[in-house]
Amino acid sequence: MIAPPPDVPVADERQARRAALLAAARDGSQESLAELIADLTPLLWQVARSQGVDREQSADIVQSTWVQLLERLHEIHTPTALVGWLVTVTKRDAWRTKRSASTTGPTDEDLTLNQPDPGPSPEQRVLEAERGTELWAALARLPEVCQQLLRIVAFVESPCYAEISERLDMKRGSIGPTRGRCLAQLRVLLTVDNIGGGR
């Protein structure tokens, strides 16, 4: 409240690494750009998928976001701004795709957590899914906005939370859902579920 806004401390080594990669990518280093793509694609994937877009369209959206970044690279100077920009573009595109497909395309079930896609690595997945059942059950009982928010934020490092929350229109202090409120709700559900069971 009182302090002037200093640069957000780059506590995270990963953020420092990203800053270096971003600078190098702006100077035309393909390797640095490739490393950023490898680093941040998992986040963008979850952003697109959490909007209810199918896997093939989500892949197209993520690829397109990276291509669009090239034209904007010179305007983006911090890793936090980079993550914010990427998330915004991905989310907007996913929205658009979802809307234009909604007459013929995937059902709203896709939007919620009901329909995990089949895909590779089946054995490990079954194991993980079983272990995650309790978490899954609790998550599924959260409001949809909370499900989406937590899914995305789980792929973001803490220095970027503020930026992400703004980009997701979930500003601090607003009435809507925040990571803290959603998480608090989830913890209550998990505690309740744990009574008599436990993991």
Next chain:
Amino acid sequence: MSTFDPTADPMDGPWDDVDTAIMADIRRYWETVDPVPDDLVEQACFAVQLSAIGAEMLRLAATEPLVGVRSERTRLITFAGDTLTITINVSGNDDRSARLDGWLYPPMACGIELRTNTGTQRTESDTEGRFALAAVPAGVAQIVARPTGTDRTVTTPAFSI
């Protein structure tokens, strides 16, 4: 401009070890049930190399596996943009390569390049907009179309053969 309070989580209050653990669980959960496609990073890296030229990139419009054909790699993919649509039929050859038959809409004669990791193949579409490449190597590929008589460059996104 926002104020920065280092003691608070910028998203809403401080968070503790349990929060951290839960968030890690959520991440693992989604990584497991909805993993990033294996070749997405490679495709994106491939696509950004080309678009430095300032080409127009088409978007995936539809993809469908063709039922009843012998190779599961056979599929029909449509990429669409404001002024051009490219549909390709990919069918697996006996080796790991694939045959690629393409159609441009609107039909036009066009220089066609197919970029892959191992090099670029060139052909041309006829006036009906058809083109074909007999053996495209397995891996990531991208089509670059240069409509005859223009200086436009249109590309598909990178896709996997």
